[in-house]
Amino acid sequence: MWRKGIWAATLVALPASLVAISSVAHSGAQLVNPCVGWGGHPPASVTAKAKCKTYTVESLTETQTVLSAVGVQGGILLAAALAVWGAIRLRQRAVVVAGLLMLLEAIPTLFSLSPLALLAGSGFLVVAYKMPDR
Numbered sequence: 001m002w003r004k005g006i007w008a009a010t011l012v013a014l015p016a017s018l019v020a021i022s023s024v025a026h027s028g029a030q031l032v033n034p035c036v037g038w039g040g041h042p043p044a045s046v047t048a049k050a051k052c053k054t055y056t057v058e059s060l061t062e063t064q065t066v067l068s069a070v071g072v073q074g075g076i077l078l079a080a081a082l083a084v085w086g087a088i089r090l091r092q093r094a095v096v097v098a099g100l101l102m103l104l105e106a107i108p109t110l111f112s113l114s115p116l117a118l119l120a121g122s123g124f125l126v127v128a129y130k131m132p133d134r
Contacts, residue, residue: 002090005127009087009095012123013080016102016116020073020080023113027069031062038062075105076117083124092131099124 030036035052037043039061043052058065079101086094102121106114 006087009083009127016120017080020076024069024073095128
Protein backbone atom coordinates (compact mmCIF):
# COMPACT_ATOMS: atom_id res chain seq x y z
CA MET A 1 0.00 0.00 0.00
CA TRP A 2 1.07 3.56 -0.53
CA ARG A 3 0.50 4.80 3.03
CA LYS A 4 3.90 6.48 3.39
CA GLY A 5 3.25 8.63 0.33
CA ILE A 6 -0.18 9.65 1.57
CA TRP A 7 1.27 10.62 4.95
CA ALA A 8 4.13 12.46 3.27
CA ALA A 9 1.80 14.48 1.05
CA THR A 10 -0.44 15.31 4.00
CA LEU A 11 2.43 16.36 6.25
CA VAL A 12 4.03 18.45 3.52
CA ALA A 13 0.72 20.19 2.81
CA LEU A 14 -0.16 20.84 6.46
CA PRO A 15 2.02 23.88 7.36
CA ALA A 16 1.18 25.92 4.27
CA SER A 17 -2.49 24.97 4.56
CA LEU A 18 -2.70 26.03 8.19
CA VAL A 19 -1.12 29.39 7.44
CA ALA A 20 -3.44 29.91 4.47
CA ILE A 21 -6.51 29.03 6.56
CA SER A 22 -5.46 31.39 9.35
CA SER A 23 -4.82 34.15 6.83
CA VAL A 24 -8.28 33.72 5.31
CA ALA A 25 -9.82 33.73 8.80
CA HIS A 26 -7.97 36.94 9.69
CA SER A 27 -9.04 38.61 6.44
CA GLY A 28 -12.63 37.53 7.00
CA ALA A 29 -12.62 38.91 10.52
CA GLN A 30 -11.24 42.21 9.26
CA LEU A 31 -13.92 42.40 6.55
CA VAL A 32 -16.77 42.28 9.07
CA ASN A 33 -15.09 44.53 11.64
CA PRO A 34 -16.65 48.03 11.65
CA CYS A 35 -13.50 49.49 13.18
CA VAL A 36 -11.41 48.85 10.06
CA GLY A 37 -10.87 51.46 7.39
CA TRP A 38 -10.17 50.24 3.88
CA GLY A 39 -8.06 51.72 1.11
CA GLY A 40 -5.88 53.77 3.46
CA HIS A 41 -8.82 55.78 4.80
CA PRO A 42 -10.11 55.73 8.38
CA PRO A 43 -13.44 54.01 9.05
CA ALA A 44 -16.16 56.10 7.38
CA SER A 45 -18.80 55.89 10.07
CA VAL A 46 -18.68 54.04 13.31
CA THR A 47 -22.03 53.33 14.89
CA ALA A 48 -22.76 53.72 18.57
CA LYS A 49 -22.93 49.92 18.92
CA ALA A 50 -19.38 49.53 17.66
CA LYS A 51 -17.23 50.14 20.69
CA CYS A 52 -13.83 50.36 19.10
CA LYS A 53 -10.83 50.41 21.35
CA THR A 54 -8.56 50.74 18.35
CA TYR A 55 -9.08 51.67 14.73
CA THR A 56 -7.25 49.80 12.01
CA VAL A 57 -6.53 51.15 8.56
CA GLU A 58 -5.78 48.64 5.80
CA SER A 59 -3.95 49.80 2.68
CA LEU A 60 -5.88 47.36 0.47
CA THR A 61 -9.52 47.84 -0.43
CA GLU A 62 -12.11 45.25 0.53
CA THR A 63 -12.20 43.95 -3.03
CA GLN A 64 -8.43 43.56 -3.17
CA THR A 65 -8.47 41.69 0.13
CA VAL A 66 -11.13 39.25 -1.10
CA LEU A 67 -9.32 38.71 -4.42
CA SER A 68 -6.05 38.10 -2.60
CA ALA A 69 -7.69 35.58 -0.29
CA VAL A 70 -9.29 33.75 -3.20
CA GLY A 71 -6.26 33.91 -5.48
CA VAL A 72 -3.35 33.27 -3.17
CA GLN A 73 -4.66 31.40 -0.15
CA GLY A 74 -7.28 29.62 -2.25
CA GLY A 75 -4.57 28.49 -4.66
CA ILE A 76 -2.48 27.14 -1.81
CA LEU A 77 -5.44 25.23 -0.39
CA LEU A 78 -6.35 23.93 -3.86
CA ALA A 79 -2.79 22.70 -4.43
CA ALA A 80 -2.70 21.00 -1.03
CA ALA A 81 -6.03 19.26 -1.60
CA LEU A 82 -5.03 18.20 -5.11
CA ALA A 83 -1.75 16.73 -3.86
CA VAL A 84 -3.37 14.74 -1.07
CA TRP A 85 -6.13 13.53 -3.41
CA GLY A 86 -3.55 12.58 -6.03
CA ALA A 87 -1.51 10.66 -3.48
CA ILE A 88 -4.58 8.79 -2.24
CA ARG A 89 -5.82 7.93 -5.74
CA LEU A 90 -2.28 7.26 -7.10
CA ARG A 91 -2.56 10.02 -9.69
CA GLN A 92 0.99 11.14 -10.31
CA ARG A 93 -0.01 13.92 -12.70
CA ALA A 94 -2.30 15.46 -10.07
CA VAL A 95 0.53 15.52 -7.54
CA VAL A 96 2.92 17.07 -10.09
CA VAL A 97 0.35 19.74 -11.00
CA ALA A 98 -0.18 20.43 -7.29
CA GLY A 99 3.56 20.78 -6.77
CA LEU A 100 3.91 23.19 -9.69
CA LEU A 101 0.88 25.19 -8.53
CA MET A 102 2.33 25.44 -5.03
CA LEU A 103 5.68 26.58 -6.45
CA LEU A 104 3.80 29.16 -8.51
CA GLU A 105 2.05 30.42 -5.37
CA ALA A 106 5.46 31.19 -3.86
CA ILE A 107 5.78 34.21 -6.16
CA PRO A 108 2.95 36.41 -4.76
CA THR A 109 3.83 35.37 -1.21
CA LEU A 110 7.49 36.23 -1.61
CA PHE A 111 7.84 38.06 1.69
CA SER A 112 5.46 36.02 3.84
CA LEU A 113 4.54 32.44 2.97
CA SER A 114 7.11 31.76 0.27
CA PRO A 115 9.39 29.36 2.22
CA LEU A 116 6.44 27.16 3.16
CA ALA A 117 5.10 27.21 -0.40
CA LEU A 118 8.54 26.31 -1.80
CA LEU A 119 8.92 23.49 0.73
CA ALA A 120 5.44 22.13 0.01
CA GLY A 121 5.84 22.37 -3.77
CA SER A 122 9.18 20.61 -3.67
CA GLY A 123 7.79 17.99 -1.31
CA PHE A 124 4.87 17.30 -3.64
CA LEU A 125 7.26 16.80 -6.54
CA VAL A 126 9.31 14.35 -4.45
CA VAL A 127 6.15 12.46 -3.51
CA ALA A 128 5.16 12.32 -7.19
CA TYR A 129 8.61 11.01 -8.11
CA LYS A 130 8.40 8.23 -5.51
CA MET A 131 4.87 7.15 -6.42
CA PRO A 132 4.51 3.51 -7.47
CA ASP A 133 3.44 2.67 -11.00
CA ARG A 134 -0.20 1.73 -11.39
